[in-house]
Amino acid sequence: MMGPVKPGGGFQGQNFLLIFLIIVIIIVVIIIVYFVIKKRKKKKGQEKLREHAYKGIKSREDIKSIYTPTGTSTSENKNEKNDTMIKLENLTKYYGKYLAVDNVSFEVHSGEVIGLVGPNGAGKTTIIKMIAKLLRPSSGRIWVRDNQGELKDLNKKSRNLVKLGFLIDIPAFYKDMTAYQILKYSALLQRYPREKINDRIDELLKIFDLIDWKHEKVKTFSKGMTQKLGMIQSIIHDPEIIILDEPQTGLDPLARIDIRRIIKEFHRNGKTIFVASHMLAEISEVCEKIALINFGVIIAFDTIDNLERGLRTSGLNCKLLDPISPDQLGSIIKKLTERLEPYLDKDLDVLVSKIPIKYIPQKRSFKIFYDTTDSKQTRAEILKILVKEFESDFTVVSFSKPKKSSQLEQIYSRLIAEDKVEIELSKGGVN
Amino acid sequence: MEKFEDGLKFAYLEVKPVIHTFVFELKKQWKKFVGFLVISVLIVVLQSFILYALFSDSLLPTTHSDYLSGGLIFLTSFIILFASCFFFAGIICAEFSDKTGYILFPKINKYKLIIGKYLGNLFLEAGVIAIFYFLVGFLSYFFYDQFSGTLLIRYFISFVFAFLYMIAMSSFVTFFSSFMRSVNVTIVSTILILFIGFNISQMFLMMLAPEIEPIYSLSYISTLITSILLIEFPDPNYSEISLQNFTFRTWLTPTIEMGLLVLFLYITIGFILAAYLFKRRQL
Ligand SMILES: Nc1ncnc2c1ncn2[C@@H]1O[C@H](COP(=O)(O)OP(=O)(O)O)[C@@H](O)[C@H]1O
Numbered sequence: 025m026m027g028p029v030k031p032g033g034g035f036q037g038q039n040f041l042l043i044f045l046i047i048v049i050i051i052v053v054i055i056i057v058y059f060v061i062k063k064r065k066k067k068k069g070q071e072k073l074r075e076h077a078y079k080g081i082k083s084r085e086d087i088k089s090i091y092t093p094t095g096t097s098t099s100e101n102k103n104e105k106n107d108t109m110i111k112l113e114n115l116t117k118y119y120g121k122y123l124a125v126d127n128v129s130f131e132v133h134s135g136e137v138i139g140l141v142g143p144n145g146a147g148k149t150t151i152i153k154m155i156a157k158l159l160r161p162s163s164g165r166i167w168v169r170d171n172q173g174e175l176k177d178l179n180k181k182s183r184n185l186v187k188l189g190f191l192i193d194i195p196a197f198y199k200d201m202t203a204y205q206i207l208k209y210s211a212l213l214q215r216y217p218r219e220k221i222n223d224r225i226d227e228l229l230k231i232f233d234l235i236d237w238k239h240e241k242v243k244t245f246s247k248g249m250t251q252k253l254g255m256i257q258s259i260i261h262d263p264e265i266i267i268l269d270e271p272q273t274g275l276d277p278l279a280r281i282d283i284r285r286i287i288k289e290f291h292r293n294g295k296t297i298f299v300a301s302h303m304l305a306e307i308s309e310v311c312e313k314i315a316l317i318n319f320g321v322i323i324a325f326d327t328i329d330n331l332e333r334g335l336r337t338s339g340l341n342c343k344l345l346d347p348i349s350p351d352q353l354g355s356i357i358k359k360l361t362e363r364l365e366p367y368l369d370k371d372l373d374v375l376v377s378k379i380p381i382k383y384i385p386q387k388r389s390f391k392i393f394y395d396t397t398d399s400k401q402t403r404a405e406i407l408k409i410l411v412k413e414f415e416s417d418f419t420v421v422s423f424s425k426p427k428k429s430s431q432l433e434q435i436y437s438r439l440i441a442e443d444k445v446e447i448e449l450s451k452g453g454v455n
Numbered sequence: 456m457e458k459f460e461d462g463l464k465f466a467y468l469e470v471k472p473v474i475h476t477f478v479f480e481l482k483k484q485w486k487k488f489v490g491f492l493v494i495s496v497l498i499v500v501l502q503s504f505i506l507y508a509l510f511s512d513s514l515l516p517t518t519h520s521d522y523l524s525g526g527l528i529f530l531t532s533f534i535i536l537f538a539s540c541f542f543f544a545g546i547i548c549a550e551f552s553d554k555t556g557y558i559l560f561p562k563i564n565k566y567k568l569i570i571g572k573y574l575g576n577l578f579l580e581a582g583v584i585a586i587f588y589f590l591v592g593f594l595s596y597f598f599y600d601q602f603s604g605t606l607l608i609r610y611f612i613s614f615v616f617a618f619l620y621m622i623a624m625s626s627f628v629t630f631f632s633s634f635m636r637s638v639n640v641t642i643v644s645t646i647l648i649l650f651i652g653f654n655i656s657q658m659f660l661m662m663l664a665p666e667i668e669p670i671y672s673l674s675y676i677s678t679l680i681t682s683i684l685l686i687e688f689p690d691p692n693y694s695e696i697s698l699q700n701f702t703f704r705t706w707l708t709p710t711i712e713m714g715l716l717v718l719f720l721y722i723t724i725g726f727i728l729a730a731y732l733f734k735r736r737q738l
């Protein structure tokens with residue numbers, strides 16, 4: 025059977041058949057035993073799952089104990105100059121020909137909580153994977169601080185970088201291992217002192233309410249529990265910088281609140297946190313600064329206050345009765361710009377819009393960015409001009425400024441939406 | 456002296472992640488070990504003991520070395536092959552297909568990770584082989600006199616060859632695992648190549664160019680494991696049959712030096728390529 029005849033082997037044809045039969049029987053028996061055991065185990069796991077009800081994270085005191093504070097408090101840190109923890113420099117990533125991350129640059133300073141917010145597919149996970157060295161950037165560089173306080177190129181080999189903790193995408197663990205085994209291995213690999221590991225694991229499991237599951241296999245875990253385990257493994261070695269990718273995925277509302285509380289607690293202890301999410305509301309409360317990303321491009325990077333201020337600018341929406349035909353559009357916009365000149369926003373942020381008057385065909389409306397110094401008066405003047413002098417060109421049906429109420433969420437959706445419209449328009453222009 | 460100690464300490468710190476990975480891998484894979492062990496023990500007991508105990512007159516090989524080589528055939532032709540495929544097929548590609556690597560890669564250098572995992576699996580597989588050898592040797596006492604000195608030494612050398620053959624196969628499977636997408640495809644394709652591919656190519660070679668020794672074939676090399684037990688090592692290491700005006704040549708077994716060389720090449724090239732591809736591989 026295998027190659028040439030074995031010289032002198034005591035192995036004759038007739039017993040081969042016998043042996044073969046016996047082996048088949050053995051294998052069948054083994055398989056049956058295996059499935060019986062497996063089924064019984066599964067039952068046990070399900071019973072346990074039923075018993076388990078979410079009790080929520082324990083008091084703040086509990087959470088507090090999981091960090092060693094970084095010394096300097098946050099407010100002091102902010103005033104220091106050279107406290108960059110992570111620096112992205114013209115980071116670009118292509119998947120084949122698809123540009124997933126486009127020339128992204130920003131810095132994360134010590135003690136900051138930065139949110140990376142953008143719709144699904146914006147490139148958030150790609151950026152984080154590059155920081156975690158799971159992906160090589162197509163171009164650009166990533167710098168991370170080392171223990172001496174200098175920035176080191178992540179691409180070069182360097183030993184003593186500041187400790188980083190990652191939660192990337194939806195975490196996946198070896199299915200047949202228990203939570204305890206996985207966490208212990210994680211901690212050992214990251215040189216957490218061996219004698220403290222067991223206490224640390226218990227502590228974290230208690231905080232995340234997984235202590236009953238310490239010795240259960242990960243394959244019996246629900247999605248939310250796996251996510252929590254991912255969170256625990258990212259902070260098991262008490263890192264300086266914590267990078268979280270959609271930490272709320274798969275968690276129930278209570279657990280989401282807990283995640284926010286934990287992030288806040290980290291922040292209070294001077295840790296640096298970089299958290300990505302497609303839901304602004306989930307993280308806006310805990311983040312100091314937000315980087316908005318869409319189609320791989322950072323379209324805004326600022327504090328939440330500034331984002332709100334900048335965007336409250338003053339886009340007037342002016343809805344029309346009939347759509348404007350494309351061949352007329354140019355001349356009408358030109359005329360509008362001339363006539364409304366004194367009232368338009370002079371230092372319009374290019375991140376908001378590049379031109380002060382925009383026509384949005386889908387909404388059949390103009391968007392006019394006006395000067396807000398004397399806002400009521402200006403609006404009245406604009407309306408007057410639009411109605412009187414453009415009577416022959418179009419009919420205004422409604423005239424509104426953006427609602428102030430759900431500001432941030434709106435800013436987000438608007439920024440993203442405008443980005444899209446602009447892209448669509450520019451695409452249409454090309455064709 | 457102090458420098459030397461510092462060096463040692465440094466080396467220890469460097470090696471530590473490998474050790475942790477090794478231990479973790481043992482815990483992760485021990486079930487497979489138990490599975491292969493159970494199968495091995497059953498096969499050995501059935502084939503090398505019960506069968507001969509029942510039909511001792513008609514089946515029992517005449518010489519001790521024939522008994523041993525007969526007892527090892529299942530190991531060399533099935534167990535090592537399947538164990539290598541099942542232990543090693545997922546060693547790299549499962550980290551990507553199951554995404555378990557996303558959690559590990561930021562924590563540990565990929566070379567250290569693969570070395571730790573490789574050694575862990577080898578350790579378990581070697582355990583299976585050692586127990587198999589021990590059992591076959593032990594059971595032979597029921598039918599023959601004590602091992603003669605030479606045969607015992609030969610038996611030990613045969614074990615070393617089986618061990619090297621196992622490492623070579625494992626390296627080969629590891630190499631496949633480093634670029635394959637899924638574990639199952641890796642298992643199927645490596646089994647096909649190692650089990651059928653080599654033999655078929657050997658057959659073609661025998662027909663087309665009988666004077667070329669198929670040293671590239673791991674299954675040909677594996678014949679060394681049992682032929683080393685023969686007190687008279689085959690020389691020349693092929694047999695020829697003449698039919699009319701055509702001569703067929705059947706290669707029996709490689710020379711020891713050639714066998715060692717080929718196994719060594721498989722081991723090193725397979726593993727180094729695998730480690731390099733693993734290092735380069737992204738999601
Ligand atoms: N491995 C991959 N191969 C090809 N395209 C990918 C790959 N991973 C992600 N992408 C694409 O890159 C874009 C960004 O993905 P991702 O970074 O996961 O977005 P986010 O995390 O913001 O939702 C998406 O359009 C996605 O389809």
Ligand SMILES: [Mg+2]
Binds near residue numbers: 145148149193
């Ligand atoms: Mg994502």
